[in-house]
Amino acid sequence: MPKPRDLNDLRRERRAAAAQMQERADTLAALEGAETPDTEAIAAAETAFAEAQAGFETLNAQVGRAEAAEAARAAAATGGDDPAPGTGALPTGANPGTGSPATPRNPAHRGVEVGFMLHALAASRGDRERAVARLEADGHSGVAAIMSGASEAAGGITIPAAQSEELIAMLTPRVTVRASGATAGYGAETSAIAESEMSFDAVDKSFKLLRALVPLSNSLLRHSSVAMAQHARDDLLKAMALREDLAFLRGDGANDTPKGLRNWALADNWREGIAGTAAAAEAAVRWAVSTVEDANVGMVHPGWIMRASAKNWLASLRDDRGNPVFPSIDASGTLKGYPIRTTSQVPDNLGAEGDGTEITFADFDEVVIGDAMQIAIAASTEAAFVDANGETISAFQRDLTLMRAVSEHDLAPSHDEAIAGFTATGWSL
Structure with missing residues (x-):
């Protein structure tokens, strides 16, 4: 068939x-x-x-x-189920059991349907039909309706577009490149960005697969609650966000991975070895902004990406009179009038001395993120994974269930001239 x-x-x-x-x-x-x-x-x-x-x-x-x-x-998923105990209150004047008006959805529960799907699929060892039945039995008929219509993927399901898009939207504030400005997302129908105005090459995209492994405690999975679903959802978002940030910032485009901003930047738009002095920092910051502006970039959504330690170091700099060199950092979280986003995915151990970091400036309106707008999830209780310390962990031995999430996306600037930056040494407190 x-x-x-x-x-x-x-x-x-x-x-x-x-x-x-x-x-x-x-x-x-x-x-x-x-x-x-x-x-x-x-x-x-x-x-x-x-x-x-x-x-x-x-x-x-x-x-x-x-x-x-x-x-x-x-x-049906977002409006048809009764709220779980303790997850919300009835509207003022409502009478339980007498056809009371629907309770507005709690913003904290956004994307929680995905958490319930993760829970049900894990508890059912990847069997969609059993997962749907479990959701029905637990009183989550709306989520069950979504899951029953989801297409099957290898060992799991592809989350329907509405819930995938909601989860991807929740990644925006967690991934600095997504959050820095007006990035563009598109579905499977679109494969190229048409060029306009300046005569630069068109941007062609081929989606790259992001795979995230999320180990969940089987003790947790024995419970069916909104808190459990939120925990599962947040673990998935965290794993995806950290890897996306690293790829979108520093990916080299090899081995079917995205090419990040650092490697999209033109050679003349990147400088090395900026010393850890107030004068050198001020000159480098001014140069990065001028480099992008002088390329006739629109400066629609410009901004900075750096480590928090680099931001705090810049905020601590003082001139000869003891005044802050960059007072806007503490005052408004901006540098030269442009917002700063921080992430630990920017390294702080570059260079021969091991104290180098990267500062990126770009007009993020020129940065295009292409999303397939779908996420596939699968579960296993027998698989193993390598943790952050490089140790191989057995899911079976630790009484864990491994959830694997796969999404597809890519990144490219409409114009490479919209990115500038530098590698700085000694920029830490």
């Missing part, structure tokens, strides 16, 4: 059908514009165009139905 096509499959087929329809329309127009029209060829081309148009309309209708069904599942 052939595998059912999911929404992304249908969208890809619709796009291909639209391209075929355009191709046949162009062929027909060329035949009609010939000096000596070939009526037989024109008739055949008209038939071919009509067939392509019919195929597109059929797929467009199928996509519309699939989108409507997915929207219904999302609405």
Whole structure:
């Protein structure tokens, strides 16, 4: 029995059908514009165009139905279940059990459906049908409705687009490159960013796979509560955010990984060995801003990314009169008028002395993040993983369940000139 096509499959087929329809329309127009029209060829081309148009309309209708069904599942998950005990209060004047109005959704529970899916899938050892039944038994019928319609992935499921997009949106404040400005996300239909104005190369994207392993205690998984689901959701977000930050900042593009800002920066836009003095720091900061501005970059959402220790070092600098060199850091969290984002994923051990770090300045309106807008999850109680200390950990021995999450994305600037930065030494307190 052939595998059912999911929404992304249908969208890809619709796009291909639209391209075929355009191709046949162009062929027909060329035949009609010939000096000596070939009526037989024109008739055949008209038939071919009509067939392509019919195929597109059929797929467009199928996509519309699939989108409507997915929207219904999302609405059922977020609005149909009774709140779990202790997770919210009834509105003022509401009377339990008498058709009271729905309680507004608690913002802290955003994306919690994914946590319940993780819990149910882990407790069911990756069996979707058993996971759905477990959710139903625990009173989470809305989440069960979503999960029952999710497409199956290797050893697990692909989270539906509505919940994947919500989880990806929650990554924004956790990943400095996503949070620094107006980045663009797009789904599976889009594969290229069209170029405009300045004559630079177009940005072509091929999605890179991000795999995150999240070990969950089986003791935790024996409970079904909003707190448990939030914990599972947050563990997943943390694992994904840390790896994304590292890739988007310093990835070299090798081995099917994203190429980060450091390696997108032009050679002339990056300087090495900025000394740990107030004069050198002020000159380097001014140079980075000027380098981007002088390239006629729009400066729509410019900003800085650095380690917190580097930010605090800059804030501590004083001039000859004892006044802060960069008073705006403590006053407003900005440097030269532009916001600062900090992350521990920027190294602080670069260079021969092992005390170097990187400071990146960019107009993040020019930085494009392409997202496939879907996350696949799977569970195992037998697998092993390597922890942060390099030790191999057995999930079975530790009574853990390993959750694997896979997402697809890539990053590229519309114009490389929008990124500048430098490697600094001794920038720490």
